[in-house]
Amino acid sequence: MDKKYKVLVVDDATFMTKAISDLLESDPEIEVIGVARNGLEGLKKIKELHPDVITLDIDMPVMDGLQAIRHIMIEAPVPIVVLSSLFSDGSITFEALRLGVVDFVAKPSGAISSDIHVAKQQIVDRIKLATSVNFQNIRRVRVRRKNGADPSLSQSPGPLQSLAVIGTSLTGPNSFIRLMTRLEGGLPAAAVILLEISPKILPAFVEKFNEFATWKIAIAEDGKMLEQGVCYIQSNLLALTVEQADKHGEACFKIGGPTDSPLDTLFISAAAVFRERTVGVLLTGYGDDGSEGFAAIQKQGGKTVAQSVESCVYPNLTDSAIKRNRVNMVVEESRLAEAIASLIRKQS
Structure with missing residues (x-):
């Protein structure tokens, strides 16, 4: 046996x-x-x-x-x-x-x-x-509670110039917490991530996360307009897309039913709206979702970033995209925040 x-x-x-x-x-x-x-x-x-x-x-x-x-x-x-x-x-x-x-x-x-x-x-x-799991890559995230309001969050948001779309699956919340407690605030962009997390858990998770993250954290809801300085989270149990809301180029979310390829669905929709101002990011995870979405981002002139296989808890997502030549930058987990911020600034 x-x-x-x-x-x-x-x-x-x-x-x-x-x-x-x-x-x-x-x-x-x-x-x-x-x-x-x-x-x-x-x-x-x-x-x-x-x-x-x-x-x-x-x-x-x-x-x-x-x-x-x-x-x-x-x-x-x-x-x-x-x-x-x-x-x-x-x-x-x-x-x-x-x-x-x-x-x-x-x-x-x-x-x-x-x-x-x-x-x-x-x-x-x-x-x-x-x-x-690649257990040696599982580590607690050291966080620091915000001391008062972040000045970059109290300012009136400027025009939304770029969108970072982030994909992961199992064990992704840990890596994502690390990323969003390091990614500098005040960038002229919004971010959206699909997490393998129960929709029941999401509201409580977002509320607590806001005590530590450098960006404002919010749930991606159907019809919600995207704003600069906000990182939106949704469960990958649902199909989340970015749509152009009006002729002025404002973007909003649309939520559909379950899909077998939630990351591809999100990435492809984001590339269609934000084109060369799209930054795609793949973190640790299993499966091969996201590779086709990365191809769509590259086709529109956007950039794609993958967490290095060696630093992943599950390497499958990033390894699949790398082997298909869908990745512009491969970055160690500790340098992801710096790399994403650099790409956003170049698009501004």
Whole structure:
């Protein structure tokens, strides 16, 4: 028999550990090798059992989930998939993703064991993907809370000259937090990113992110006009496009149903509106979405940037685009903010 994915389930509710264990072991490739009732017990069992990945609740006694993540990432590093009902708490969702969990999955309402099967495939998929991360590239993001209002955000926005469109998938929120806490404010551009993140989590995530980001962070909503100095976020579960709203060249968002290639859809639409004033960016992620969108940006005279394969948690997105010659610049994660700002300034 082929090697199975070994999972440790950490949750203080007995019925939930059983429900999660039964759900995971319904897949023949997954084996639950143990359960723990709190973060402290989970940390001990990680060291004893050496799981490939753990599922982790947040609201637990003795040592809660966030405390556990901090200890685990230092003392016994292992990929973590958070499974919690506390997705509406912005501090928790942001902090967990900042600290480097693979994903934060919203536990079904009420945490009813029968209801959790609605999310079965998503949870099983996350477990399998989590085992293939380039773990040495997972790091907590060091953030600094803003001291008062950013002067660049209080000024009346000037004309929108460029648009940075950013794509990623699983583990992308961590890289994106790092990017948007480093990208200088005051640039004559807007930015928009598609994240592999639950729409349920997005409002709380955006609210908390605004305490640290150099730009204003907002949700990309249907019909919303794009403004300079704002970074818009939407879930890649939806088709997001940029459209020309009027004859004066103002741009707005349109949101459609699910699509198999959300990054290509966004990038192609942005290139059609902003043409040579488009900067395309691919961060860490799996799959090959975004390459065709990069080709459209290049065709219109815009520039494309990819995070280097060596610095990615998942290299697939950027590797695919690089191999297809769709990338103008390959940049280490630590230099992405500088590279994007330079390209925007050149387009101004």
